[in-house]
Amino acid sequence: MRKIVAAAILASALTLGACNTIEGAGKDVSSAGQTVAKTADDAK
Numbered sequence: 001m002r003k004i005v006a007a008a009i010l011a012s013a014l015t016l017g018a019c020n021t022i023e024g025a026g027k028d029v030s031s032a033g034q035t036v037a038k039t040a041d042d043a044k
Contacts, residue, residue, distance in 0.1 A: 015028075
């Protein structure tokens with residue numbers, strides 16, 4: 001369980017570290033959401 005939590009924290013830190021601003025993080029999340037939605041639509 002500790003390994004999973006450590007991996008999640010590390011992934012979060014790397015993801016947030018790649019964004020220079022909170023606005024950049026929002027854009028990244030929005031882009032990921034749009035990609036998931038498009039993939040789901042294509043799978044229908």
